[in-house]
Amino acid sequence: MADLNIDIAGLKLKNPVLTASGTFGYGTEFEDFYDINTLGAFVVKGTTLHARQGNSYPRMAETPSGMLNAVGLQNGGIRYFVDHIYPKLLRFDTNILVNVSGSTVEEYIACAEQIDDLEHITGIELNISCPNVKEGGMAFGTSCPAAEAVVKSVRKVYRKHMMVKLSPNVTDITEIARVVENQGADSISLINTLLAMAIHAESRKPVLSTVTGGLSGPAVKPIALRMVWQVYNSVKIPIVGMGGIMNATDAIEFFLAGASAIQVGTANFIDPLATQHIISGIDDYLERHKFHSINEIIGELQL
Amino acid sequence: MKKTVQNLQVISHRRLNSDHVVLELKSDEKLDGILPGQFANILVDGSQKVFLRRPFSIYLVDYNCNTISVLIKAIGDGTRILSDQSIGNQLSVIFPLGNGFILPATPTKVLLVGGGVGIAALMILAKMLKENGHQVVILLGAKRIVDLVELEEFAKYGTVYTTTEDGTHGTKGYVTDHSLFREECSSFGKIYTCGPEPMMKAVARLALIHHVNCEVSLENTMACGYGVCLCCITETIDGHRCVCTDGPVFDIKRLKWQI
C-alpha cells in the first residue's frame, strides 16, 4: 500500500479524496452505503447566513456526459446548521469543511465567524463561484476586486483552513487565483460548475426554471484539467481539483496537472461508492508505477 | 430495509405489449421490509446519452426468491435500453428509496387510481392492502385498450374498473369521469393515486371535495435519488421538499397544488 497521506497547507488528510459540496449532502446520507470516515475529508452543502428556499422545479437537466443544476443554494442557513446539523457531524472522525456562500461580503463574514467557533469543522471552502443565485455568488469569483474584498474580509475573522473555490466562468482564471492567494487563502479549489443551458425543442422552452444553470460531470473534465494546470503554474498554495472525476484515472490526471487533492461531485449520483473505488484505484496506480507516496506525482506532468 | 447499491441479475423479462415490460431482478442478499411506493434507481449504462440513473417504482417483491420487479414503459433511450435487457444481465440498482404509502390502521375500503405507467407504483400496494384485510377497488385509466396492462394481476387483489379515452375498454373518458367518483366516492376511507400529474390533480380535487384522505406518488426528474442533490423538489406547506426522500408519496394536504 502506497502512502496516500497529504498535507494541504496544514490540513492533514489521510488520503487526497474529498467529496464536492452539493453532491454529498451532510455526509449522513451516505452512511448506509459506506463508512465515510474513509474519506480524506468531506465538504458539506453550500451554507448561507440566512435560510434559502432555492430555485423552483425543474432544477436539473441531463446533458451529454453531464448534467445542469440550478439548485440555487437551498439550505437552512448557518443557525440551522449549527443547531441541527453540526451535532450529527460530531461522530465523524475525518475532516469536515463547510462550503460558505453569500450575497454580500458582510454575509460571508457573519457566516465564517459562526463556523470559526465550531471545533469539529476543520476548515471552510469559500464559494465565490455559484452560478445559480441572482445576487452575489459567482459575481465574487469573476471580478478581481470583488474576490479580493471577500477573501480579505473573511481571512480576518476565520482562523482555520480557508480554501477558496474558483469559478471557471472567467477569461483568465490565473488572475483570480493570484488575488485569492495574495489575500491569504490557504488553498484553492476548482472548478465550480460552468454556466450553461438546455432547451427542450418540442415545447420551445428552457429545461430549467432558471433558464441557465451549472454544468458538471465528465463533460467539463478537460476544461477543469486545463484550469488546474494553469493555476498550478501561477500560485504556490495547494490546489484541490475537481470537475468530472468519475474514477481513479481521472483523479490521477488531476494530480499530474498539479492538484494536491481532488473532490468527487456528480459521480456520487451515478455510483454512491465512487470515492471508495477512487481511493483504492489511486493506490493501485501508485503501486503499479512504483511510487511510494501520492506526493511524488503532484504536478509531475511529463512535458 | 436500509438503502443499498447492489448488482442485481435479470432473471425474467416479460413483455406486456409493444412498449411495456416487467423485469424481475434478483439480489444475492436477503431482502426485507420494502414498503409499497418505494422505488429503485437503476444505472442504465452510464454512457454519454444515458448518463444518470433512471428511477422506477418497485412493482412487486418476492421475499422467498429475493427479487424485485419493475414495470418499464419505453419512452426514451434509457427505458428502451432497459426494456431490451437479456436474462442474466447485471444491473446496478440503488434501492429501496423513498418513503412509501401509508396503509390504513383498521380495515378500510380504499380506491387505487392509476394512469399510464403510474400503475406500476400501485401493484405492490394493492397486494399489501389485500393481505392486511382492506377492501381494495382499483381504477385504471389509459388512452386505448392496448395501453391497459396487467388487469388480471390487479384483479388478484381487488375489484378492477377501467376507463379509456377512446372507449375501447370500460368507461369512455378519463378516470375522473368514472361513476366511482360520483355517488360512491365518499364511501372510500382513502384514495391512492399515481399517474400523469394532471390526472393526479383531478383525482386530488375530487378527494378534497368528498373529504376523502388521498396520497399521491410524484415522479419528478431526479439526479441522485437519495436526497443529496436537491434537484427533485416539490413545493409543500413546509417549503421545498425532496420527492426522493420526503416522497415520492405525499398526502395531498401537504402539497401546494392549485386545485
Ligand SMILES: Cc1cc2nc3c(=O)[nH]c(=O)nc-3n(C[C@H](O)[C@H](O)[C@H](O)COP(=O)(O)OP(=O)(O)OC[C@H]3O[C@@H](n4cnc5c(N)ncnc54)[C@H](O)[C@@H]3O)c2cc1C
Ligand atoms: C419515483 C419515480 C418512479 C417512477 N416509476 C416508473 C415506473 O415504475 N415505470 C416507468 O416506466 N417509469 C417510471 N418513472 C419514470 C421513469 O423514470 C422515466 O420514464 C425514465 O427516467 C425516462 O428515461 P429515458 O431515458 O427513457 O427517457 P429520456 O430520454 O430521459 O426522456 C424522454 C422524455 O421524457 C421526459 N421525462 C423523462 N423522465 C421524466 C419524468 N420523471 N417526468 C416527466 N417527464 C420525464 C423527458 O423530458 C423527455 O422528454 C418513475 C419516475 C420517478 C421519479
Ligand SMILES: Cc1cc2nc3c(=O)[nH]c(=O)nc-3n(C[C@H](O)[C@H](O)[C@H](O)COP(=O)(O)O)c2cc1C
Ligand atoms: C446538484 C449540485 C449542487 C451543487 N451545489 C454546490 C454548492 O452548494 N456549493 C459549491 O461550491 N458547489 C456546488 N456544486 C458544484 C460541485 O461542488 C462541483 O464543483 C462541480 O459539480 C464540478 O465537479 P463534478 O463534475 O465532479 O460534479 C454543485 C454541483 C451539483 C451537481
Ligand code: FES
Ligand atoms: S434526486 Fe437528488 S435529492 Fe432527490
